[in-house]
Amino acid sequence: MSQNLDVDAKPSIEKEESMFVQKKMIADHFDRLANAKESGKKVVYTFVPGNLTELMLSFDTLPVLPEINALQAGMRKMSGEYIAEAERHGHSEDVCTYVKCDIGMMLKGNIGPTGQKIPDPDLLLLSYTGCFTFLKWFELLRDRYPNCPVAMLHVPYQGEGEYTPEMVKYVVEQLKREIIPKFEKVTGTSFNEGALKELLANSALAENDLVWVLEAAKNPVSPIDSYFGGVYYIGPIFTSFRGTPGAVAYYKQLRKEVEARVEAGEGPITPDGPMGEQKFRIVVEGPPNWTSFREFWKMFYDEGAVVVASTYTKVGGVYERGFRHDPEKPLETLAEYCLGCYTNLNLPDRVGMIANYVKEYNADGFLMNSVKSCNSFSSGQLVMLREVEKRTGRAGAFIETDLVDPRYFSASNVKNRLESYFQMLAQKRAAAQAEVMA
Amino acid sequence: MELEQINALSMEELLTKCEAVCLDFNFTTVREWKAENPGQKAMGFLPTYVPRELIHAAGMLPVGVLGADDSLEIVRGDACFQSYICHLPRSVVELGMTGRLDCIDGMLFPSTCDVIRNLSGIWKMQFPDKLSLYFDAPQNFDMDIGGKFYRVVLDEIWAHMLKLNGSTATNDDLLASIALYNLNRRLCAEVYDMRAARPWVATASEVYILMRAGMLLPVEQHNVYLARYLELAEAETKAGNRREMDNARVVISGSFCEQPPLALVRTLERAGCYVVEDDYMMITRWLGCGVPVEGDALHNLVQSYMDYKGESAAKFVPDGCKKGTELIGRIGSTNAEGVLFSAPSFCDPALLDQPMLQEALDRVGISHTAFKYSENTGQLQPIRERAGTFADTIKLWGEA
Incomplete structure (x- = not known):
């Protein structure tokens, strides 16, 4: 997910x-973060999957999400330098580049992305949901901020x-x-269940609209690119806004x-403007x-390919299956939310979800973007590919890139593979049409 | 092998037997055990920790599936994993898809890392007729929170084990298994202690073979092997066959999951290192040897898990504890002179831990060096040079 939409760039x-x-x-x-010391607001570092934003906001704290910092650094072309700096400090070239970038x-x-310093954390909220590396990541941050307490939430897989x-x-x-x-x-304030409930009610409203938006891709002409x-x-x-009136307004507008x-x-x-023929x-x-x-995206729309569904848009919550934050059971609903995030699902369930997407969204095929950095996502994707092909009868493609390490994005290789894949889909379609005609 | 026969083995015979067991990727030991125990099942497990007592008490054979070495050609396994995934899951899948694991009736995948976690899902899809369970040990170590959850986890696994083997085992059976594994852990600890005190008596490669064989042998047999080894090692020393050399005393850190090839351990010895402590096969240490053998057996396992203070890259270091403290303690207790960080390539937990542990060692002035391996590493010369240089530096200048 991105908080870095540079609408003025072009x-x-x-x-x-x-x-x-x-x-x-x-x-x-980011202004509030930059002024956190002056305003007296406490800063909480946490992760996207299984984030407890409503709880954080009910305590009037300001969330910081290190993965978001990393991806923003990637989009700003800063991540290569940051990764190199971490590797100079002894971090292995083999491990998660989000961690090293951070x-x-x-x-x-x-x-941060606005040029302002991100304040040090007052609390490290380790929501260990669907990614083992999170656990190591916050151990590393604790080493960096030795006086900062860690609130550890173990979410079973x-x-x-x-x-x-x-x-x-x-x-x-x-x-x-614990938390x-x-x-x-x-x-220094007490837990305010009423405030939490109010935020959770807002979350559900925004979630309804988000689901509607994502499911709009089922239309014959998809109005969105879902990836x-x-x-x-x-x-x-x-990220930092679920549960706020601002988020409700944003999703209404969207x-x-x-x-x-x-x-x-x-x-x-x-x-490059409105997409042409799909x-x-x-x-x-x-x-x-x-x-x-952007280069990656362009490889799709230049070929007339639109992404109608993606799993990445479910890492921070799978809402299409009916889950909504429920203010009537505030802590249980947070627990259910964490447990239901995409990378906390087992592989057979993930395969089922992708196969359903292919059918429900009438997709011509599916693509696995295997990122070197993320074992949680990537380990097993080759097996998933074959299983989804078997279940749907649709061809899958497989490419390898990385999250934020520019050394692992080979544009020409990715483009070649995508072009070949789209050509293959076109040939399959032509062959199927010829068969019908015959 | 009959227990009396083990007690009659010479050191050479014992080590040859153990090496043959742990390098047999056709799992002959398991097949033989099943032939001798008709109708009984075998349950596989991956590193790092599973409660083997539950498998044993249900009448099954716990089998450590620790991957392979360079003798196993990986074809199907490589088709399942990208180049940047560690080697262990490749060989495990290879073993499964080539029928070598047909003698294993179910698998337990502990919550070691994302790769092993996802391997549990692959297993479900590739081997739908076999039991495949994800063992989610808690990372919350409060008995009232994590302990209660862990009890539920153990209850479920216990029920699965009983069902799989058609067993009617009771709490008493489970207590008896705990006693056997307490003895196993105590004997393992004695071997480790012997190695720490006199690494020329219990050498690193011998201890490695002995412990790895224990992942496959019935615990009753392994206990006899361990006791016999202790006895023979003393006898060999008394006979003047094992003499101290001017080697550097080192601790191995980072090998808690994917195991190194035996040749790598021997290479370290040849490079002038006495490995006085390691984190190979941590299951031999987990829980310690004092799990209570009275009362509610499952509760005892839960309490011991919560109380166990050993560190591992797969385990969260709770707030208020300092990462590396336990490693530094083990360095002190084994009189080690330095640490060899030996992590498998692409092992996120070990490699993410490494900078923290290295900083902790730097703070107290303990020397260290690092290299990576995979279970099928064949090119050992660079590792030999690195370890040898490290050992020489320690011996010549007292610090690396």
């Missing part, structure tokens, strides 16, 4: 109101394809007895714009590459 880009709204939300948030950025002053009442209870107990007391201690555009759409709800495009039979807006409908599994994000 004068020819058609700007929609929601883009301005999001940009202002982000700018205001560490390198800290070593270089922790300057859905190894058997579902979460159980016992898992929910375990997470709730941790919230009650909330640490917030109370750090902020490259989708990462912007999930920005507010996956929905309005997408509704208008559906009515007009228009496709998504790309960095020749291929694709489902994508895996995170995007951030260092060459």
Whole structure:
């Protein structure tokens, strides 16, 4: 997801109101972070999957998301330098580049995307959801901020394809007895269940609109790109704004714009303007590459390929299956949210989800973008590819890139592979049409 | 092998037997055990820790599936994993898809890392007829929170084990298994202690073979092997066959999951290193040897898990504890002179841990060096040079 939509980067880009709204939300948030010391607000570092934004906001704290810092650094072409800095400090070339980018950025002053310094954390909220590296990451941050407490929330994995009442209870107990007391201690304020409920009610409203927007891609002409555009759409709800009236307003506005495009039979807006003919409908599994994000996207829309569904837009919450934050059971709902995030699902469930996308979104095929940095996503994707092909009868493609390490994005290789893949889809389609005609 | 026969083995015979067991990737030991115990099942597990007592008490054979070495050609495994994924899951998949694991009736995948976690899902898809369970040990070590959850996890696994083997085992059976594994861990600890005190008596490669064989042998047999080894090692020393050399005393750190090839351990010895401590096969240490053998067996396993203070890259170091403290303690208790960080390539947990541990060592002035390996590493000369230089530096100047 991105909080870095630079709407002014190209004068020819058609700007929609929601883009301005999001940009202002982000700018205001970084202003609040920059002024945290003066305002007395406490700063909490945490992760996107299984984020407890409503709880953080109920304590009036300011979230900072290191993965977002890393991806922003990638989009700003800073990540290569940060990764190199971390590697100079002994971090292996083999490990997650989000971690190294984050560490390198800290070593270089922790300057955020707006040029302002990101304040040191008052609390490290380690929501260990769907990614083992998170655990190591916050151990590393604790080394860097030795006086900062860590609130550790262990979210069990859905190894058997579902979460159980016992898992929910375990997470709730941790919230009650570990997480909330640490917030109370750090902020000096008591837990306010009423405030949390209010935020959760807002979350559900925004989630309804987000689901509507993402499912709009089922239209014969998809009004959105559910991967490259989708990462912007999930920005507010996956990061610091879920539960705020601002997020509710953003998703209302976004929905309005997408509704208008559906009515007009228009496709998504790309960095080069409205997308033309949609020749291929694709489902994508895996995170995007951030260092060459626009170049990567262009490889799709130049070929008339639109992404109609993606799994990456579910890392911060899978809402399409009906889950909504429920203010009537505030802690249980947070637990269920964490347990249900995409990378916390087991591989058979992930395969089922992708296969369903291919069918429900009438996709011509699917693509696995295997990123070197993320074992949580990538390990097993080759098996998933074959399984989805078997279940859907649609051809899959496989490319390798990385999240934020520019050394692992080979544009010519990726482009060659994508072009070949789209050609193959076109040939298959032509052959199928010829068979029908015969 | 009958227990009396083990007690009659010479040191050479014992080591030859153990090496043959742990390098047999057709799992003959398991097949033989099943032939001798008709109708009984075998349950595989991956590193780092699983409660083997539950498998044993249900009448099954716990089998450590630790991958392979360079003798196994990987074809199908490589088709399942990208080049940047560690080697262990490739060989495990290869073993499975080539039928070598047909004798294993189920698998436990512990919560070691994302790769092993996802391997549990691959197993479900590739081997739908076999039991495949993800073992999610808690990272919260409060008995009232993590302990309660862990009890649920153990209850479920216990039920699965009983069902798989059609067993009616009771709490008493489980307590008896705990006693056997307590003895196993105590004997392992005695071997480790012997190695730490006199690494020329219990050498690194012998200890490695002995422990790795224990991942495949029935615990009753392994206990006899361990006791016999201790006895023979003393006898060999008394006979003047094992003499101290001017080697550097080192601790191995980072090899807690994917195991190195035996040749690598021997290379370290030849490079002038006495390995006085390691994190190979941590399951031999986990819980310690004092799990209570009275009362509620599952509760005892839960309590011991919560109380166990050993560090591992797969385990969160709770707030208030300092990363590396336990490693530094083990360096002190084994009189080690330095640390060899030996992590498998692409092992996120070990490699992310490494800078933190290195900084902790730097703060207290303990020397260290690092190299990477994979279980099928064949080119050992660069590792020999690095370890040799490190050992020489320690011996010549007292610090690296």
